[in-house]
Amino acid sequence: MRIAILETGRPPARLSHFPSYAAMSADLLGPGYACAAFDVRAGEWPDPAAHEAFLITGSPAGVYDPLPWIADLVAFLRALPPDRKLVGICFGHQVMAEAFGGRAEKASCGWGLGLHAYDITARAPFMDAAAHIAVPVSHQDQVTVPPPGARVLAGSAFTPYGVLEYADRAALSCQCHPEFRPDYARALTRNHGAALRDPALMERALASLEAPHDSARLGGWIRRFLAA
Numbered sequence: 001m002r003i004a005i006l007e008t009g010r011p012p013a014r015l016s017h018f019p020s021y022a023a024m025s026a027d028l029l030g031p032g033y034a035c036a037a038f039d040v041r042a043g044e045w046p047d048p049a050a051h052e053a054f055l056i057t058g059s060p061a062g063v064y065d066p067l068p069w070i071a072d073l074v075a076f077l078r079a080l081p082p083d084r085k086l087v088g089i090c091f092g093h094q095v096m097a098e099a100f101g102g103r104a105e106k107a108s109c110g111w112g113l114g115l116h117a118y119d120i121t122a123r124a125p126f127m128d129a130a131a132h133i134a135v136p137v138s139h140q141d142q143v144t145v146p147p148p149g150a151r152v153l154a155g156s157a158f159t160p161y162g163v164l165e166y167a168d169r170a171a172l173s174c175q176c177h178p179e180f181r182p183d184y185a186r187a188l189t190r191n192h193g194a195a196l197r198d199p200a201l202m203e204r205a206l207a208s209l210e211a212p213h214d215s216a217r218l219g220g221w222i223r224r225f226l227a228a
Helices: 021-029 068-079 091-099 182-191 199-208 215-227
Strands: 002-007 034-039 053-056 085-089 103-106 112-120 132-139 141-145 151-155 163-165 171-174
Touching (some): 021 034, 021 215, 053 091, 068 091, 085 091, 091 141, 091 163, 091 171, 112 182, 112 199, 132 182, 132 215, 182 199
Parallel strands (some): 002 034, 053 085
Antiparallel strands (some): 103 141, 112 132, 112 151, 151 163, 163 171
16 A cells, blocks of 8 residues: 655654654554655645555644645645545644544643543444553644544543544544654653643653553554555
8 A cells, every 4th residue: 555644743853863753654554555755844745646545744833823834734635535545643633633624723731741541432443342542642732623523433531532533534533643652752751841831740741651552552443444
């Protein structure tokens, strides 16, 4: 399967020794996929006819930022044929919701950091029998209104719309970061330190990242979704 990874951000400069978000996403998918990265911030766009699936990475940007590439990305997503497989992670989740009739914004509950648990609220055929998943997160924004007809597959009191399956198109998105390895999640959390103004939040987040996580499980769901 040929997958276009729409790169909407990269690790902060202080963490540039880590792989790019496009590379992390390709690693999450594993072998068997022909992945090509496109830096949409620089005006790089794939030919929709040349790819069977598209994955949108995370980004430090917000969907509400007045950046031309974000408007271009929304237009690109809306123009995709509905049978093209589409996956969004964090910012990708938020911009997909915006593109298809929902809303994402800065959350009133503040920063989501560390390992967050989502309860499974509906079960798609590509999922297993897990009752909940715990996956690293790093976000201030989140989906506050899901698109019409979208089904909430997983969420929490902090993030009610944590994983969405979309109506009338082959699309799946998640607020969490299954592509983040724990070492990167810890480094990114520490990098947020000065902006948090809450040392206790950072310490709780770092401590939570020592627990077992379900990134591989969520990655498996994404792969089975793509294969369906």
